[in-house]
Amino acid sequence: MSAIGADQMLPVPRDRRRHRDKARVAVVCCLSLLTVGTMAPFVAMVVVALSPAGEPTIPTAWPSRLTLDNVTRAFRMSGMIRWALNSAIVSLVTVVLSLVTSSMAAYAFAKHKFPGRDAIFWAIVATLMIPFQATMIPLFILANDLGWIDSYAGLIVPMIANTNAVFLLRQFIREIPHELFEAAKVDGAGELRMFVLVVVPQLKSIGATLAVFLFLWNWNDFLWPLVIAQSDSMKTLTVGLSTLAGKSPLLPELMGTALVGVIPCLIVFAFLQRYLVESISTTGLR
Amino acid sequence: MSLPVRERLASGSGGHEVQRTRRRPVLPRIVSFVIFLAPTLLLFAVFRFLPIVGTAGMSLTDYKITGAWKFTGVANYERLVHDPVFHRSLLISLVYVGLYVPMTLVVALATALLLDRVAFWRGFFRGALFLPYVTSFIFAGIIWSAILGVDGLVNSALGRLHLSAIPFLESTVLVLPSLAMVSCWKGFGYSMLILLAGIKSVPNEVKEAALIDGAGGWQRLRWVILPMLRPTVFFVLVIETIAGFQVFDIIYMMTGGGPVRASYTLVYALYDKGFRSFDFGYASSIGVVIFGIVLVVSLLQRRFVGRREEDG
Numbered sequence: 001m002s003a004i005g006a007d008q009m010l011p012v013p014r015d016r017r018r019h020r021d022k023a024r025v026a027v028v029c030c031l032s033l034l035t036v037g038t039m040a041p042f043v044a045m046v047v048v049a050l051s052p053a054g055e056p057t058i059p060t061a062w063p064s065r066l067t068l069d070n071v072t073r074a075f076r077m078s079g080m081i082r083w084a085l086n087s088a089i090v091s092l093v094t095v096v097l098s099l100v101t102s103s104m105a106a107y108a109f110a111k112h113k114f115p116g117r118d119a120i121f122w123a124i125v126a127t128l129m130i131p132f133q134a135t136m137i138p139l140f141i142l143a144n145d146l147g148w149i150d151s152y153a154g155l156i157v158p159m160i161a162n163t164n165a166v167f168l169l170r171q172f173i174r175e176i177p178h179e180l181f182e183a184a185k186v187d188g189a190g191e192l193r194m195f196v197l198v199v200v201p202q203l204k205s206i207g208a209t210l211a212v213f214l215f216l217w218n219w220n221d222f223l224w225p226l227v228i229a230q231s232d233s234m235k236t237l238t239v240g241l242s243t244l245a246g247k248s249p250l251l252p253e254l255m256g257t258a259l260v261g262v263i264p265c266l267i268v269f270a271f272l273q274r275y276l277v278e279s280i281s282t283t284g285l286r
Numbered sequence: 287m288s289l290p291v292r293e294r295l296a297s298g299s300g301g302h303e304v305q306r307t308r309r310r311p312v313l314p315r316i317v318s319f320v321i322f323l324a325p326t327l328l329l330f331a332v333f334r335f336l337p338i339v340g341t342a343g344m345s346l347t348d349y350k351i352t353g354a355w356k357f358t359g360v361a362n363y364e365r366l367v368h369d370p371v372f373h374r375s376l377l378i379s380l381v382y383v384g385l386y387v388p389m390t391l392v393v394a395l396a397t398a399l400l401l402d403r404v405a406f407w408r409g410f411f412r413g414a415l416f417l418p419y420v421t422s423f424i425f426a427g428i429i430w431s432a433i434l435g436v437d438g439l440v441n442s443a444l445g446r447l448h449l450s451a452i453p454f455l456e457s458t459v460l461v462l463p464s465l466a467m468v469s470c471w472k473g474f475g476y477s478m479l480i481l482l483a484g485i486k487s488v489p490n491e492v493k494e495a496a497l498i499d500g501a502g503g504w505q506r507l508r509w510v511i512l513p514m515l516r517p518t519v520f521f522v523l524v525i526e527t528i529a530g531f532q533v534f535d536i537i538y539m540m541t542g543g544g545p546v547r548a549s550y551t552l553v554y555a556l557y558d559k560g561f562r563s564f565d566f567g568y569a570s571s572i573g574v575v576i577f578g579i580v581l582v583v584s585l586l587q588r589r590f591v592g593r594r595e596e597d598g
C-alpha cells in the first residue's frame with residue numbers, strides 16, 4: 001500500500017520503475033504459488049470426494065465422472081447426521097451461554113466499583129496462561145462426579161467460561177459513553193434494565209465477531225469431546241470422524257466425510273471472512 | 287439502535303419530567319451485581335481454577351480411576367525424572383516446537399510481507415492463505431493423511447513416475463517434520479494476519495523516508511520494517527511456541543503417537559497415561575510440567591514486552 005503510494009508521489013527514474021514493476025510481478029507470482037499450495041489440499045479433498053469410490057482418481061487419473069455418492073453415503077453412514085447435530089447443538093448452545101454470561105460479567109467489571117474488582121478481573125485474564133490439557137484430568141473427574149460423562153451438560157458447561165469473551169466485552173463496554181448510563185439511571189432504570197437497554201444494543205458487532213470465533217472453536221474442538229462423549233450417539237463430528245478414519249474406509253469415502261465436516265467452516269468463512277480477518281488484526285483474537 | 291434514553295438526553299429536556307416518573311429499581315444494586323457476576327465467577331472457579339489446583343494436588347497422589355488415592359509426595363515427579371518414555375516425549379515436544387515455530391514464522395512473515403506489497407487482489411490472496419485456519423485439525427488430519435499416507439496422493443503420484451514412495455508418516459525421521467508442516471499449513475494464517483497488522487502499523491512516513499534515502503526493497507525490509515516489527519514477531523513466536531507445546535489433535539489423528547512413539551509428545555503422553563492407562567496421578571504430574579512450560583513462555587513474553595514499553 002505504502003510503497004505504491006510512494007511511487008505515485010515521487011518521480012522515479014525509468015530504470016528504477018521498470019525494476020519496481022518486475023518486483024511487483026514477482027510478488028504476485030510468489031503469492032499465487034503460495035495460494036495454490038495452500039488451496040491444493042482442499043481441491044484434492046473435493047476432487048477425491050466427488051470421485052466414484054473404487055475407481056482410479058487423482059493423481060493417477062482424472063475421475064471418469066463426478067458424483068455426490070460419497071457425500072450422500074457419508075450422511076447415510078452410522079451416526080454422521082447425529083454427530084453433526086451434536087456438534088451444532090453443543091456449539092450453538094455454548095456460544096449463546098458464553099455470550100450471555102460473559103457480557104453480564106463484563107458489564108459489572110467495566111462499569112461498577114466493588115472491592116476486589118480488578119484482582120478478580122485479572123485473575124480471570126490470567127487463566128489464559130492455563131493450558132486446557134493441564135486441567136483435563138480433574139475436569140474429567142468433576143464431570144464424572146456430576147454425572148455429566150456422555151451428556152450434553154458435560155460437553156457444554158465446562159466450555160462456557162471464556163476468557164477472551166470476558167476480556168473483549170469488558171474493553172468494549174468501557175467505551176460506552178457514561179452519559180447513556182446516567183440518563184438511564186435518571187430514568188430510574190435498574191441494573192437489569194440498564195444492561196438490556198443500554199449495553200446489549202451496543203454489543204451487536206463485537207458480539208457477532210465473538211459468536212463466530214466461539215462457534216469455530218467449539219465446532220472444531222476435539223480433546224474434551226473425545227474424553228466426554230463415550231457412546232456413539234453423544235459424539236461430536238470431530239470425534240465421530242476420528243473414529244471413522246481409524247476404520248480406514250476407501251479414500252473417496254473418507255474425503256466425503258471430511259468434506260461434510262469442513263463445509264460449515266467454509267460457509268462461515270465465505271460470509272464472514274472480512275469480519276474474522278479484521279478482528280484478528282485488531283484484537284489478536286485466536 | 288436508537289435508544290429512548292439517548293433521544294431524551296439529546297433533546298436536553300426531560301430532566302424534571304423524568305425525575306417525577308422515576309421508579310424504584312426492581313432489585314437493589316448489590317443484588318443485581320451478584321446476579322451479573324455469579325455465573326461467570328462460578329464457571330471460572332469451578333472449571334478453570336479448581337481443576338488446575340486439582341492437577342497440582344493430584345500429581346502428589348496415586349489417584350486411581352476408582353477414586354481411591356493416597357498421598358505419595360513427590361513420587362510421581364521422581365518417576366518422571368527416571369521415566370525414559372517421559373524424557374523422550376519432552377525431547378519430541380522440543381523437536382516439534384523447534385520445527386513448527388520457525389517454519390510457521392518464516393511462512394507467516396514471508397506471506398505478510400508479500401501481501402503488504404500487493405494492492406490488487408490482496409483480499410483474495412489474504413482470504414485464500416487464511417482459509418486453512420478455520421478448519422479443524424481433525425478434518426485437516428483426514429485430508430493430509432490421504433495426501434501423505436503410504437497409499438496417499440503424493441505416493442501414488444511418485445509411483446506413477448516410477449519413484450520410490452516416501453514414508454512421510456511411517457518414518458521416525460520424517461514424521462515430526464511432516465506433522466509440523468501440516469500444523470504450519472493449518473495455522474500460519476493467524477500469525478500472517480498479526481504480522482500484516484504489525485507491518486501496516488509501521489508509519490508510512492518512515493517507509494517513505496527510507497525510500498527517499500534511496501533504500502531498496504531489501505534494505506527497507508532489513509533496516510526499517512523488521513526492526514519495527516520486533517515486538518509483533520516476538521508475540522507470534524510466543525503464541526506459536528505455546529501452540530506447539532499443546533499439539534495433540536493432529537497427532538492423534540495422523541500418527542497416534544507413532545511410529546514407535548516418534549511423535550509421542552507431552553500432551554499425547556498426558557492423554558495416554560490419563561485416559562488409556564487411567565494413571566491419573568502420574569498423568570497429572572505431566573499436566574503440571576505442561577502448565578509450567580506454558581507459564582514460563584507466557585511470562586517471558588510479558589517481561590519482554592513490558593521492558594520494551596519502558597524503553598519506548
